[in-house]
Ligand SMILES: Nc1nc2c(ncn2[C@@H]2O[C@H](COP(=O)(O)OP(=O)(O)OP(=O)(O)O)[C@@H](O)[C@H]2O)c(=O)[nH]1
């Protein structure tokens with residue numbers, strides 16, 4: 006098999022100071038006919054001569070013509086970026102494969118006695134796990150494959166109740182807590198189960214942060230709602246309490262349920278699948294850049310040390326969690342407030358409920374702008 010057939014994308018390296026020569030035209034034509042995405046990297050594009058030479062390569066009629074300098078390392082990030090944007094996103098492929106298999110790994114975590122094992126039994130439709138009113142019943146994290154009423158597959162992972170460190174006296178309990186945290190690590194989506202009568206605990210806050218920081222989807226669930234016997238008003242009050250405790254997580258979904266009666270359990274399964282899908286979403290580079298221009302125009306980053314902060318380009322490099330690479334002239338000058346602004350705007354436009362959005366700021370020179378860096 007020839008190397009072009011095996012490639013996802015081909016980089017055609019050209020010399021800014023020589024050409025385009027006949028061989029370049031021949032190669033460009035050959036590659037165009039291969040049907041593969043081609044990125045033209047015009048090397049030695051530094052200096053006046055190089056910059057002038059680079060523009061000649063538009064004559065090749067290729068879509069991506071980038072100025073680079075292998076010797077000086079300029080234009081590398083934009084090139085890598087363009088390559089990543091050209092390759093069909095792996096996550097999207099795996100999302101489809103995942104859809105076909107439909108297996109979402111779900112870790113159910115929460116305080117001892119919150120009803121985690123009861124909830125999993127409900128989802129399984131049978132009493133497979135031992136439950137009891139004694140906190141600390143579950144010690145191991147067990148995988149439970151399950152198909153719900155709508156034919157969707159999940160792997161449910163029961164975990165030991167996570168309690169405050171100072172209260173963990175027995176070694177075995179300490180290990181089961183570590184196991185619960187590990188189970189979370191292997192999950193796509195974490196269901197944080199709270200006990201309606203207890204409200205939000207410190208541990209819940211720690212666990213939610215762990216889940217989101219680990220790039221997991223997060224769904225809040227309030228169990229034992231049958232004991233409250235509450236209606237809409239009580240739900241509203243409880244919901245407010247949850248968002249007060251998790252001010253940065255209010256994009257996540259919250260479900261009221263009763264593992265005992267089964268009410269709300271189907272809704273939880275729906276929200277788990279939705280959150281998983283949010284984490285897998287991939288937004289195309291074109292759409293993202295149109296969004297970026299609007300967001301930055303509406304509210305440009307403040308000047309820093311008498312310099313304009315320019316935000317030039319954005320692309321999504323991975324999913325689960327969605328990770329965006331943003332090119333700017335002064336990455337170290339993007340402050341938390343502005344990062345949050347961009348994150349909120351992204352959520353407003355694209356959703357991503359229940360998952361973190363990672364924004365990575367990189368120094369990116371614009372190879373098309375000779376004034377860059379001034
Ligand atoms: N009223 C009511 N009781 C519930 C509900 N869910 C669970 N329980 C009860 O709460 C107790 C604890 O349930 P478990 O499922 O064992 O809780 P767990 O979170 O797995 O507990 P550990 O494994 O000890 O961490 C049991 O007595 C359950 O019957 C519910 O929705 N409503």
Ligand SMILES: [Mg+2]
Nearest residue numbers: 121122142143
């Ligand atoms: Mg249990």
